Each structure stands twice: as C-alpha cells, then as structure tokens.
Amino acid sequence: MRLVVVSAGLSVPSSTRLLGDRLAAVAAKEAAAPSPAPAAVQVVELRDLAVEIAHNFTNGFPGPALADAFGAVVRADGLIVVTPVFSASYSGLFKSFFDALSVHDEDALAGKPVLIAATGGTARHSLVLDHALRPLFAHLKAVVVPTGVYAASEDWGAAGLDRRIERAAGELAALLRGVSAPGSAAAGQASTLVPFEERLSALGQSPRPGKSPRAVS
Incomplete structure (x- = not known):
C-alpha cells in the first residue's frame, strides 16, 4: 500500500511538513493493520519543485523531478495534502501543482482517497478546509475524507489537535483498507x-x- 504526502510548506523546518508527517504516521499504521509493518509513505515537497512547476506552465512539459512527483501521486493508493494558508486560501504553489497535474492527467485523482489539511497562524483561517480545499479536490474527482485537519500556531501540543489527527488519519486508513485492488474479483x-x-x-x-x-x- 502506497501513501503519498504532498506538502506545500516553504520553511525548513516546516509546520506544514510536520503536520503531514504526523498524519501519515497514524494513517500508515492503521491502513496496514493487522500487519505490524506500516504502509509505505512518500513525501512530495513542493518547495523543491517550484521552478519545474513554473516551467511546466510555460513549455507544457514536466521536468524530471516534477514528472516523478506526478507519477508518485498517480500510483498512490491515498494522499495526504497539506498547505499553509496565504490570503485566506491555499498557497499558490499548492494550487499550481494540482493545476499542472490535472493538465498532465485530468483523471489523476479520480476516486482516490484524499485527506486535506492546512496550517496557519490563527484559528480564524480554519474554514479554509471547507471553502477552498474540499471544493478543489471534489472538482478533481477525489474522495475526500470527512474530517480535515487545520493546525493554528496555538494548536501545537494541544490534545485537540492529536484527536483530530487520529480521527482524520483513521478515516483515510478505513478508505484505504476498503479499496479493491485493480483486477481483483x-x-x-x-x-x-x-x-x-x-x-x-x-x-x-x-x-x-x-x-x-x-x-x-
């Protein structure tokens, strides 16, 4: 089972990447149950692909690293997507990646389980999950898990964030366990x-x- 995290964090270290890692750790363990070995997790850092994403829009072709990222997303059994909030919405880098992916393969996310998450400096931006991220991935025909996770600066270390992570990751794991492999009966x-x-x-x-x-x- 393959789980891919798409992180649009810009800084190093990044709270966006940290949230993605925490979600992936729980989802990978639960998705593989009862096996003690967790599902395989790959992280796509959009920060490292910014130049190739821009070139893709101007020349119409993904560079080698971007093509590898597209392939990882297409082959994934499930996705965890995490973006920082800029101007009350997802970041431009985050949107550009999925715009480029949909041009490359318009059905890349069709039927794929996706967990949406975001980070921001204040809880006032928590609605970004429902007014921006959820419509985007519904448009891309993905199956978005019911619980999204938003982490404001004050949420780190709070029990409430841990509970949301466990709930959302558990929902993604349940979808992954229920996906029939291609070619199965x-x-x-x-x-x-x-x-x-x-x-x-x-x-x-x-x-x-x-x-x-x-x-x-």
Whole structure:
C-alpha cells in the first residue's frame, strides 16, 4: 500500500511538513493493520519543485523531478495534502501543482482517497478546509475524507489537535483498507442490470405507452 504526502510548506523546518508527517504516521499504521509493518509513505515537497512547476506552465512539459512527483501521486493508493494558508486560501504553489497535474492527467485523482489539511497562524483561517480545499479536490474527482485537519500556531501540543489527527488519519486508513485492488474479483465484477419492464412485471405493472423500457441496476 502506497501513501503519498504532498506538502506545500516553504520553511525548513516546516509546520506544514510536520503536520503531514504526523498524519501519515497514524494513517500508515492503521491502513496496514493487522500487519505490524506500516504502509509505505512518500513525501512530495513542493518547495523543491517550484521552478519545474513554473516551467511546466510555460513549455507544457514536466521536468524530471516534477514528472516523478506526478507519477508518485498517480500510483498512490491515498494522499495526504497539506498547505499553509496565504490570503485566506491555499498557497499558490499548492494550487499550481494540482493545476499542472490535472493538465498532465485530468483523471489523476479520480476516486482516490484524499485527506486535506492546512496550517496557519490563527484559528480564524480554519474554514479554509471547507471553502477552498474540499471544493478543489471534489472538482478533481477525489474522495475526500470527512474530517480535515487545520493546525493554528496555538494548536501545537494541544490534545485537540492529536484527536483530530487520529480521527482524520483513521478515516483515510478505513478508505484505504476498503479499496479493491485493480483486477481483483470485486473490482472486476460487473453490475447486474435488470430490464425496467421486468421490474414492473414483478410488481404486476407494465410500462406506460410511449415510454421506452430502461435497464436499472
């Protein structure tokens, strides 16, 4: 199982990266349960890809490091995405990476479990999870876990942050455990379609004149 953290932190050390690492540690352990070995975790640091992201927009081609990052995200079973808050929203670097990814492969995140998280200097920005991050990843067709995690400066070391991390990471792990591997019997099983007129016959009814029968699942 592969878990990828996309961190848009700019400083070293970065509270954004720290939050991503803490979420990944819990999710990787729970996703692999009952095995004692945690799931594999890879971190994509957008700070290191800033130049290649900019070049990608001007020449239309990802550089080697950016192409590797795209590949890691596409192959991942689940994502943890973390951004600092700038001007009450995600950072430009964060948005640019996912814009470039969607141009490269518009279905890269389709159906992929994603945990959203953000860091900021004040709790007033906590709504960024729901007014910015959640709509973005819904647009990219990802499956966003119910609980997002926002960490303000005063949250570090507080029990409340630990509880949110455990809850959100647990939700991501539950989604990862429920994902059927490509080619598995569950993934390859076709839905059984029952013609609409047969459903009506079972109810002692018949299709109305002028209405074409439909197949329903």
